[in-house]
Amino acid sequence: MNGACIFCDIAARAVEAGLVYEDADSIAFLDTHPLFPGHVLLCPREHYVTLLELPTRLTGPMFATTQLLARAVENALDAEGTFIAINNRVSQTVPHLHIHIVPRRRRDGLKGFFWPRQHYTDDAAREAVRDAIEREVQKLKT
Ligand code: 5GP
Ligand code: ZN
16 A cells, blocks of 8 residues: 555655564564553564454564564563554554554553453353354354
């Protein structure tokens, strides 16, 4: 994509973004509004909006690079772990796929504030959802 996408501009090195890593397929840089210092965004160089559009030739390399960056962020920030996240359309503010890699520490305040959990009303409701997803998987695989 040309012109209209900030992450394409960063990938083209037309906009400065605090790069931490780049290779032929991807680029990683500091988030301008980090959840914690060291919050990194990893993007494919090519413009894909969500994970669902990412070609399978890139899924393996992107996942391997996510592992690399998670280790690097943990070590560099002396973190106890990481939070890895992708918003797909809902809550996605930049429509160019990006993987959030966020350093975490116990009692860092992130836990729970945006993931209120629910219960299935009963076993039948749970089974209906399980069955619907399983059927869709089978359809997509054929
Ligand atoms: P989303 O809400 O789409 O999952 O995440 C988008 C992220 O991109 C946000 O965390 C936001 O702070 C970050 N962001 C938005 N614009 C820019 C920018 O121009 N440069 C950088 N480095 N990060 C940005
Ligand atoms: Zn883009």
